[in-house]
Amino acid sequence: MQGLGEAARAAARDMARAGSEAKNRALRAMAAQIRTRAEELLEANRADLAQAKKDGRDGAFVDRLVLDAERIEQMAAGLEDVAALEDPVGTITGLARRPSGIEVGRMRVPLGVIGIIYESRPNVTADAAGLCLKAGNACILRGGSEALRSNQAISACVRAGLKAAGLPENAVQAVATADRAAVGELITMHQYVDIIVPRGGKELIERLMREAKIPMIKHLDGVCHLYVDDRADAAMAVRLADNAKTQRYGTCNTMETLLVAEGIAAQVLPSIGRIFLDKAVEIRGDDATRKLISGAKTATEKDYYTEWLAPIVSIRVVKGLDEAIAHIARYGSRHTDAIVTTDQARAERFLREVDSSSVMVNASTRFADGYEYGLGAEIGISTDKLHARGPVGLEGLTTQKFVVLGHGEIRS
């Protein structure tokens, strides 16, 4: 791992110097390699799949692991999409002349070396590498050991693309061992790695949070709320609650708890309850909710802390905005929270006072996503407050330094 670290550091210096054109050429060459070597990728993947089945892995696991023609094309097209994104590196902003005569601004520069730790989804190898490279970084990829052959095959395509564009192959290195100790080393060697991006389930994130000595772009939970204010458009509230919960159950920006102001509860909760129960969504509510939705179960204190990732929803009737904000502060995970209201002042208070990475007015929490936000692509979502917050795209893989343009000025 130390060797990988040193090689990554050296490659990062070359990548930081690379122009947009070379980086885009590399990304397109990678896409071409992936298409050309599709059969090799499928073969490597078949070996991984055979092993996974032998190990008795479940259907969901195998589904994540599998590569097919469609997923291979998605990887290639994804790399081309990243090539088409604007290069954030090198732009100088805010340049202003100071009374001393110097001009001071900030230049956007790559972070350096990024460690990506992910589970057995081979497509992450291409997706994450593409974003890291476009932002001028080197990366070390550590995918799930069950996808080792698939990842190595994809990484070979990526490295061939780098080489074709005259960029250092070591800007992407996939850890070639299934040894779990490699992760422990990767997340602590801060002389070589500037940031860690974990992609995976809660168990992975929790382990990394305990052990990492390097900052991470990560979120642990997505306990997202939709608060229906008593000054809401009732039809809109029903539509948003439905979409935020049921459009997809397993995503981190899915609404897990619905808060409803008591003044509008009788107007909206029966309709919302009917929709949820029709879609077989289990409802866990407080007393006021259960009076309005027959078929709702009793919510426990713990339910309100829970990220269901399933067709289950917690509902609570609150007095109004203050109680909603207090509930979110206590039970939420600082991921994404939305208010439905027609009252501008209340919307502004919600936006300002709810301390989450995304705060929304009259929109579904499901929009919290790099593509939906226009970031082009997303390496992950961060609920931490420092550096990148919310969906993280190319810009979150860069940093800024001060540049000073002088004309011989000295300080007196």
Next chain:
Amino acid sequence: MQGLGEAARAAARDMARAGSEAKNRALRAMAAQIRTRAEELLEANRADLAQAKKDGRDGAFVDRLVLDAERIEQMAAGLEDVAALEDPVGTITGLARRPSGIEVGRMRVPLGVIGIIYESRPNVTADAAGLCLKAGNACILRGGSEALRSNQAISACVRAGLKAAGLPENAVQAVATADRAAVGELITMHQYVDIIVPRGGKELIERLMREAKIPMIKHLDGVCHLYVDDRADAAMAVRLADNAKTQRYGTCNTMETLLVAEGIAAQVLPSIGRIFLDKAVEIRGDDATRKLISGAKTATEKDYYTEWLAPIVSIRVVKGLDEAIAHIARYGSRHTDAIVTTDQARAERFLREVDSSSVMVNASTRFADGYEYGLGAEIGISTDKLHARGPVGLEGLTTQKFVVLGHGEIRS
């Protein structure tokens, strides 16, 4: 400490809601309190000074600890200066409509709770608190135990100012114990503290780096370089080298190593050497340097890693830009580095490739400072790459979250 943490978290919620006017009123009221209670402050400080002398503290220590009429006025004026700065909180930038119909932008918001750990300079109590509050944060102040009485007296003025403006007094809490274990708690209670800003010498920073579980805005070393390119204005190079080294010896942005291209060494080093030796600056150079400056001592490998903070300078003659960049990457501390050159392409390469928090062309490294950069004031300088990098002002004490303004949009 847990109690302080909880109280700070609650106060931070109120501060985040506070408008600019209330915050500015508080800052001005603090300044008035400090002026009104000057005699109380001096009395508390006299008690600290008496104890310090009894404990046999040296002159430099006592000098940092002492309050006098001038320093008290500086604290008060400093708070008024912060009141006059623009409030970064609440501004929304980059708001753009997406194809889905939602508008997405970013809102600047306070970080939350900031822990300030500093040595026995009582003025930091007012200076740091003022910046934290203006950015809408609460703070917990832990100054050197030798300044305990002075800090408590200043903190009482600050809290009185908060109260006068109707803001929570607990937005500023000065730890009232000299027990060193309090620091250990402060830097690990991440449920209550969002960021730590250490203000002090290397020993303090090193200890905190080992023990902190909370991100810090900090720098360890300031091994700053000035590189004189062979395409430099020789007179400018001499002037900048002089200023960068000798304008002040003890600051972190002072040049510690001078790198000179071999093509211009004979032209500039004799003059630079004369100036340094006239000012009793000890020169430690490589062979090429010592040939041009009689009186220069032999530099060791270790000298090039050293932050002198004293009238000592390391000098090395290098082949050109590449060797200079490589030297800085190896021996530098990513703080501030400058090039003297008339060649635009080389200037641009230096700016882009030197991975430091401030990179400069034709200016003295001494300019790396929040006031000189126009940040208004500075809470510290960061050499880390994440969040804030370089001099950190009000903006570095805030973060951004995504705001989404919808009109009932759902995701399909």
